[in-house]
Amino acid sequence: MEVFDLIGPLYRRVQRKVEEGAQGAQGAYTGEQDQAVEGLSVGVRAVLDLLHKHGPMTVPQMGRAQAISRQFVQRMVNDAAARDLVESIPNPAHQRSSLIRLTEKGRAAIAAVVAREHAVLREVGGDLTDADVRTCVRVLAQMLALFDTVDVN
Numbered sequence: 001m002e003v004f005d006l007i008g009p010l011y012r013r014v015q016r017k018v019e020e021g022a023q024g025a026q027g028a029y030t031g032e033q034d035q036a037v038e039g040l041s042v043g044v045r046a047v048l049d050l051l052h053k054h055g056p057m058t059v060p061q062m063g064r065a066q067a068i069s070r071q072f073v074q075r076m077v078n079d080a081a082a083r084d085l086v087e088s089i090p091n092p093a094h095q096r097s098s099l100i101r102l103t104e105k106g107r108a109a110i111a112a113v114v115a116r117e118h119a120v121l122r123e124v125g126g127d128l129t130d131a132d133v134r135t136c137v138r139v140l141a142q143m144l145a146l147f148d149t150v151d152v153n
Contacts, residue, residue, distance in 0.1 A: 003143065015042045017120065040113065043076040048085060048102065048110040056099035058091060067152045085109055
């Protein structure tokens, strides 16, 4: 329970920091990247990150991957599409469920966000080792797997 007690506040604070950082994105990123990142919500950022890591996906696939409803993912995809960060392309495996992929502007935006986030996360203090981080990831993955059957729709 101690882990769960820490995860909730940590998650919410990271969300706020990401949104705060996106609204004030300056520094090393200029021009189109700043415009693409400005006002980027955590939900849109999650969509961009999934597509960056996994390539084109359907809305239902993204919902399952993030354990969130298809309706929420669809709203985030719509927001991202309105900003020209993603686009729909035909899905050869399923005519009614298009694939969503990053545009060039979307690739630039997620690259800028990830670079900024990594810079912030490098500030985590202490004497954490790579083994500590791997152990933490393993524990959290096991905890997540425990709830794989929870319906998010």
